Each structure stands twice: as structure tokens, then as C-alpha cells.
Amino acid sequence: xxxxxxxxxxxxxxxxxxxxxxxxxxxxxxxxxxxxxxxxxxxxxxxxxxxxxxxxxxxxxxxxxxxxxxxxxxxxxxxxxxxxxxxxxxxxxxxxxxxxxxxxxxxxxxxxxxxxxxxxxxxxxxxxxxxxxxxxxxxxxxxxxxxxxxxxxxxxxxxxxxxxxxxxxxxxxxxxxxxxxxxxxxxxxxxxxxxxxxxxxxxxxxxxxxxxxxxxxxxxxxxxxxxxxxxxxxxxxxxxxxxxxxxxxxxxxxxxxxxxxxxxxxxxxxxxxxxxxxxxxxxxxxxxxxxxxxxxxxxxxxxxxxxxxxxxxxxxxxxxxxxxxxxxxxxxxxxxxxxxxxxxxxxxxxxxxxxxxxxxxxxxxxxxxxxxxxxxxxxxxxxxxxxxxxxxxxxxxxxxxxxxxxxxxxxxxxxxxxxxxxxxxxxxxxxxxxxxxxxxxxxxxxxxxxxxxxxxxxxxxxxxxxxxxxxxxxxxxxxxxxxxxxxxxxxxxxxxxxxxxxxxxxxxxxxxxxxxx
Amino acid sequence: xxxxxxxxxxxxxxxxxxxxxxxxxxxxxxxxxxxxxxxxxxxxxxxxxxxxxxxxxxxxxxxxxxxxxxxxxxxxxxxxxxxxxxxxxxxxxxxxxxxxxxxxxxxxxxxxxxxxxxxxxxxxxxxxxxxxxxxxxxxxxxxxxxxxxxxxxxxxxxxxxxxxxxxxxxxxxxxxxxxxxxxxxxxxxxxxxxxxxxxxxxxxxxxx
Numbered sequence: 001x002x003x004x005x006x007x008x009x010x011x012x013x014x015x016x017x018x019x020x021x022x023x024x025x026x027x028x029x030x031x032x033x034x035x036x037x038x039x040x041x042x043x044x045x046x047x048x049x050x051x052x053x054x055x056x057x058x059x060x061x062x063x064x065x066x067x068x069x070x071x072x073x074x075x076x077x078x079x080x081x082x083x084x085x086x087x088x089x090x091x092x093x094x095x096x097x098x099x100x101x102x103x104x105x106x107x108x109x110x111x112x113x114x115x116x117x118x119x120x121x122x123x124x125x126x127x128x129x130x131x132x133x134x135x136x137x138x139x140x141x142x143x144x145x146x147x148x149x150x151x152x153x154x155x156x157x158x159x160x161x162x163x164x165x166x167x168x169x170x171x172x173x174x175x176x177x178x179x180x181x182x183x184x185x186x187x188x189x190x191x192x193x194x195x196x197x198x199x200x201x202x203x204x205x206x207x208x209x210x211x212x213x214x215x216x217x218x219x220x221x222x223x224x225x226x227x228x229x230x231x232x233x234x235x236x237x238x239x240x241x242x243x244x245x246x247x248x249x250x251x252x253x254x255x256x257x258x259x260x261x262x263x264x265x266x267x268x269x270x271x272x273x274x275x276x277x278x279x280x281x282x283x284x285x286x287x288x289x290x291x292x293x294x295x296x297x298x299x300x301x302x303x304x305x306x307x308x309x310x311x312x313x314x315x316x317x318x319x320x321x322x323x324x325x326x327x328x329x330x331x332x333x334x335x336x337x338x339x340x341x342x343x344x345x346x347x348x349x350x351x352x353x354x355x356x357x358x359x360x361x362x363x364x365x366x367x368x369x370x371x372x373x374x375x376x377x378x379x380x381x382x383x384x385x386x387x388x389x390x391x392x393x394x395x396x397x398x399x400x401x402x403x404x405x406x407x408x409x410x411x412x413x414x415x416x417x418x419x420x421x422x423x424x425x426x427x428x429x430x431x432x433x434x435x436x437x438x439x440x441x442x443x444x445x446x447x448x449x450x451x452x453x454x455x456x457x458x459x460x461x462x463x464x465x466x467x468x469x470x471x472x473x474x475x476x477x478x479x480x481x482x483x484x485x486x487x488x489x490x491x492x493x494x495x496x497x498x499x500x501x502x503x504x505x506x507x508x509x510x511x512x513x514x515x516x517x
Numbered sequence: 518x519x520x521x522x523x524x525x526x527x528x529x530x531x532x533x534x535x536x537x538x539x540x541x542x543x544x545x546x547x548x549x550x551x552x553x554x555x556x557x558x559x560x561x562x563x564x565x566x567x568x569x570x571x572x573x574x575x576x577x578x579x580x581x582x583x584x585x586x587x588x589x590x591x592x593x594x595x596x597x598x599x600x601x602x603x604x605x606x607x608x609x610x611x612x613x614x615x616x617x618x619x620x621x622x623x624x625x626x627x628x629x630x631x632x633x634x635x636x637x638x639x640x641x642x643x644x645x646x647x648x649x650x651x652x653x654x655x656x657x658x659x660x661x662x663x664x665x666x667x668x669x670x671x672x673x674x675x676x677x678x679x680x681x682x683x684x685x686x687x688x689x690x691x692x693x694x695x696x697x698x699x700x701x702x703x704x705x706x707x708x709x710x711x712x713x714x715x716x717x718x719x720x721x722x723x724x725x
């Protein structure tokens with residue numbers, strides 16, 4: 001105990017112990033004097049010594065022994081009431097004194113060991129109590145935690161069952177893309193049960209096709225904690241679904257990313273309908289253009305042919321009027337004047353046609369060329385699969401919008417893509433169509449379509465863009481000619497080169513708002 | 518005005534072509550009548566002489582092919598020569614099946630058209646002649662009584678008067694009387710001629 005170490009207290013205790021020793025001896029003397037005067041056999045001195053050494057330790061015990069010996073000699077051994085030591089009494093006093101010392105010693109020893117024992121016991125008890133308290137506290141804490149956890153689990157279960165109610169597909173995956181939660185909507189959409197997906201790597205299981213490299217997606221996810229986009233997944237039965245996917249990053253208290261919650265919405269039907277609609281629109285536009293072209297051509301041909309036919313017939317009639325046995329000059333003159341009139345008429349028709357084409361000023365809007373490329377690819381899906389062609393795109397993101405008519409450029413690109421696919425129909429090896437978009441040094445948007453077909457010969461290179469030139473059996477030879485006219489109408493260029501692998505590369509540029517002059 | 522020997526009808530909506538063809542046909546001495554539309558042609562009064570029709574396929578309103586079908590359906594057997602700016606094969610097949618004599622693409626050779634016209638007029642003339650004779654025979658046949666027709670059928674079939682009498686359960690004298698009437702009314706000089714007449718009548722009846 002800390003009090004023990006206070007010096008003045010110890011001093012007081014020592015003085016008190018010595019006083020106690022002397023007092024107890026005095027009491028023993030008084031007691032012996034009263035009870036058995038002149039008798040040595042009084043145990044009271046020994047009692048005083050034991051008492052002194054018990055409470056005061058060895059020092060007070062010895063002092064009590066010494067004082068008792070002196071008192072014994074003085075009061076109870078002859079010569080009485082004198083300090084004079086009789087030699088006969090010496091052994092007795094020595095024995096007494098030695099006994100007193102020994103008693104003191106043992107007593108003090110005993111006392112000390114007992115005190116120490118008690119202290120040790122006390123300390124142990126205190127320690128045990130301390131431990132017990134700690135243990136109780138820990139226990140209480142644990143109980144509270146368990147209760148809290150149970151409560152949280154119940155809440156979680158409740159929320160999870162709520163997630164099961166939604167029609168949306170929701171699952172959670174850890175940072176290694178392994179599934180940790182899978183709701184009923186997910187089971188319904190993909191066909192795997194909750195316990196079958198637990199721990200599976202999600203992108204492997206669903207054969208996810210990403211709209212852009214996964215590294216970019218993850219980068220965005222970690223930056224903003226969110227990502228949204230369209231994914232293609234393969235279901236258990238092997239069919240593909242297009243989903244609108246939303247990812248949210250889950251972070252723990254230390255802001256460390258721990259899981260990703262992904263909720264997907266099946267938009268396959270909508271997407272297919274949209275694609276079909278786009279395809280139909282494009283086809284319609286194409287058909288309308290072809291029909292218009294055909295009608296126009298036929299109409300122009302008729303308009304020009306009528307006066308020509310009349311001219312030929314009038315010429316013949318004129319010859320006949322003149323070669324009759326009596327030539328009829330009047331009739332011949334009339335024929336010739338009709339020829340002149342019809343010649344003018346034919347010329348007027350040609351002039352009207354020219355004026356008509358000049359008048360048709362193209363309409364310009366801003367076009368996302370990458371989106372346009374993707375649209376065209378989805379339109380030719382059937383042809384691509386039918387011809388077993390692999391389509392590869394290398395699209396430069398964030399291109400400036402091109403200025404042209406969307407449908408017309410779509411037609412041009414469609415034309416180039418179909419040409420490329422058809423050019424590879426005789427190829428036994430790799431059939432790859434590579435479509436690239438980029439920004440050129442003048443600020444134009446440039447699109448290239450490269451095939452691995454047989455390409456074109458150098459003598460054909462000059463004729464490719466001429467009207468009515470075709471290498472196809474059923475070709476009209478109008479496609480590339482019209483395509484070039486279309487692109488040039490918007491201030492772009494369309495040209496062809498041969499690729500390294502011998503195929504053809506068709507490239508076109510379209511102007512943008514941010515053009516360097 | 519006296520009806521001409523023959524006439525060519527030209528229908529074309531294009532004035533230049535119409536005038537040129539008219540001049541060409543007139544230059545060889547034929548009579549021409551031109552129309553700007555099929556409707557105009559249908560509404561016209563046409564002289565009943567050997568003729569042919571030069572018809573443009575592509576016209577606003579009633580097209581050349583439509584007019585041809587209407588004429589065929591109406592039993593009017595005028596030979597048709599088609600002219601067209603752009604003749605395709607299905608169109609020409611359709612026209613020829615419906616009885617067109619020629620299908621010419623503009624601009625055509627003048628001789629081709631003139632040859633086609635004269636051939637068409639000749640065939641119309643022959644047809645008219647033939648159909649005129651048959652009409653005469655039909656009108657004679659129409660004068661016969663039912664009993665006389667029965668007798669004629671059996672006579673032409675080669676039966677003797679006695680057999681005819683048995684067949685019809687009448688007297689042989691009566692048969693002779695009917696037979697005489699038939700020869701008279703049909704203006705047949707001999708039994709052989711009566712047989713020929715009967716053949717032509719049955720042919721025309723089968724043809725209709």
C-alpha cells in the first residue's frame with residue numbers, strides 16, 4: 001500500500017512499536033509484581049516480548065527482551081532493587097535473554113511471513129476481482145455486439161428479401177468480381193440459382209461483352225463510385241441479352257472499396273426493336289433513294305427519248321416526201337421544222353434536269369460518327385453473319401461531330417461496308433472488316449473501311465468511282481459514284497487505296513465545326 | 518367525204534411523236550387519223566374499212582395495253598402495232614399474247630413500222646372479207662325453219678331421203694319438199710356445195 005512508503009508514518013510506527021515494547025514490559029512487570037512477587041516463573045515477560053515482536057518486529061522484541069532482563073535482574077533476582085549482577089544469576093539471565101531474542105526472532109519471522117502471506121493473498125484476491133470485473137465487462141460488450149449484429153443481420157435479411165421482390169436483376173460482387181449476392185431477378189434473367197453463382201467470377205460466367213475496355217470502366221467506377229452502360233451477357237441457355245447496367249462501388253468506413261453492386265435491366269427487346277427500326281428506316285431511305293433514282297432516270301430517259309424518236313421519224317418522213325416520184329417539198333419542210341423544234345425540246349429537258357440537281361442543296365446536321373458506325377454495324381448484322389465476316393472497330397472516342405446529312409452518310413457507309421463484305425465472299429482465309437474512325441490533321445473526321453478481299457487492280461483504281469463501272473455481276477455501278485458525289489456535296493472526300501494485305505481500303509472525310517481552314 | 522380504201526389510227530399522247538408518225542404514214546400514201554388519248558379514240562366515229570392501230574404503250578389515263586384489252590373484250594378485232602419508249606420483255610409478251618401484230622421500240626426504223634402497218638391492214642382486209650361471207654351464210658341459215666334445219670343436218674350427214682323420213686317419222690315426199698326448200702334458201706347449186714357451207718357455219722360457230 002502506498003501509505004507504507006510515507007517516511008514519517010513509518011517513523012511514527014517505529015516509535016509506537018518501541019513504546020509498545022516498553023509499555024508491555026512495564027505492564028508485564030506490574031502484573032508479575034502484583035500476582036507473584038519475587039517469583040521468576042512469570043510468563044508475562046515472555047508474553048510482552050512476543051507481543052512486542054509480533055506487532056513491532058525484531059527490534060522492539062529485542063528491546064522488550066533487554067528491558068525484561070534488566071527488570072528481572074533488578075526486581076526479581078537478589079540483590080533485589082539493585083542493578084548489581086550476581087554471578088549465580090548470570091546463566092539464568094543469559095538464557096532468558098537468549099530465549100527472549102529467539103522468541104522475538106521467530107515471532108517476528110512468523111509475523112512477517114504471515115503478513116506477507118496475507119498481503120499476497122490480498123493482492124491475489126484484488127487481482128482476481130480485477131480480472132473478474134474485466135471479464136464481466138468484456139462479456140457485456142460481447143453480448144451487446146452480438147445483439148447489434150443480430151439486429152443488423154435481420155435488417156439485412158429484410159432488405160435482401162426486398163431486393164428479391166424487384167424485377168430488376170441485382171447482384172453484388174467483391175473486388176475480385178466474385179459473386180457474393182444474387183437476387184431472384186438475376187436468377188430469372190440468367191437462369192442460374194443463387195447458390196450456383198456464389199463465388200463465381202461474374203464476367204466469365206456471363207461472358208460479358210463490354211462497350212469499352214474494362215480498364216476504362218473500372219477507372220471511372222473508382223473515380224466516381226458509379227458506372228452506367230450497356231453490356232451483352234450470355235444466359236445459361238446460351239442466348240444473349242443486352243442489359244442496361246448500373247454499377248455502384250461499396251466502400252467501408254475507411255473508404256476502402258469492398259464490393260460492387262450491379263443492377264441490370266433487360267433491354268434486349270427494346271434494343272432489337274430499335275435496331276430493326278433503324279434498319280428498316282435505313283432500308284426505306286435506301287429504297288426511296290433507289291426508287292427515286294430509278295424513277296428519275298427512267299423519267300429523264302423517257303423525256304429525252306420522245307423528242308429523239310420524233311426527230312428520227314420526222315427525218316425518215318422527210319426523206320420519203322422528197323424521194324417520192326413527185327417530191328413534196330412542203331411536207332418535207334414541215335418535217336424539218338418539226339425536227340428543229342424537237343431538237344430544242346430535247347435540249348430543254350437536259351437543261352431542266354441539270355437545274356434540278358443543282359437546286360437540291362444538302363441539309364447538314366451534327367453527326368456522331370462513332371454512333372453512326374455502330375448503327376451501320378448493327379444493320380448489317382445479318383450479312384456479317386451470313387458471310388462469316390469478323391467486324392473489328394477501332395473508334396477514336398470523343399470525336400467532334402461531323403456536319404452532313406445523317407441518313408446520306410449512313411447510306412455511304414452502308415454501301416462501303418456491304419461492298420467490303422461482298423468483296424470477301426470469295427475469300428477462304430481471314431474475312432475481316434476493319435472500321436476505324438479518327439480525327440485528321442485538318443480537324444476533319446475520317447472513317448476508313450478495310451477488307452481482306454481481293455482488292456482491285458491498278459487499272460480499275462481510276463475507274464472505281466465512275467458511274468456504271470462495276471465488278472459485280474448484279475451491280476449497277478452507281479454505288480461508289482453516288483457515294484463520292486454525296487460525300488463531296490458536304491465538303492468531304494472519298495477515296496480508295498489498297499491495304500497491305502491486298503484488300504481494299506475505302507476512306508472518307510467529313511468536315512466538322514472545329515476545322516482548321 | 519368518201520370513205521378511204523383503208524385507214525391507220527395513231528394514238529400517242531406526245532404531240533411530236535404523233536405528228537412525226539402521221540407525216541411518215543402519209544408520205545407513203547396511206548390515210549391517217551391521230552388521237553392524243555385512248556378515250557379520244559374510243560369516242561370517235563370510225564369508217565368501216567380495213568384498218569390498223571398504232572398505239573403508244575405508256576400514256577396517261579388509259580394505257581395502250583388497257584385499250585387493247587378493252588378492244589379484245591369488246592369483240593373489236595382491229596390489228597394493233599405497239600410502240601414504246603422502253604419496252605421490256607414481260608410487257609411485249611403480254612401485248613403479243615393479247616394479239617398485237619408488232620411491238621416496236623422508239624426510235625424505230627421507219628420501214629419496220631410501214632411494213633407492220635401494211636401487213637396489219639392486209640390481214641384486217643382478209644378477216645373482214647371472210648367474216649362477210651360467213652355473215653351471209655348465217656343470214657341464209659337463219660331463214661330455215663326448224664324442220665328444214667333438221668333435214669339439212671341429216672342430208673349433210675349423207676343420209677338417203679328414205680332414211681331421213683324414217684328418222685324424222687315423216688313421209689319421204691315431205692322430206693323431198695324440205696330438201697328442195699333448203700337448197701333454195703341456202704342458194705346451194707349442189708349437195709357438195711351445201712356440205713361446204715355447213716362446214717364453214719359449224720367452224721364459225723365453234724370459233725365464237
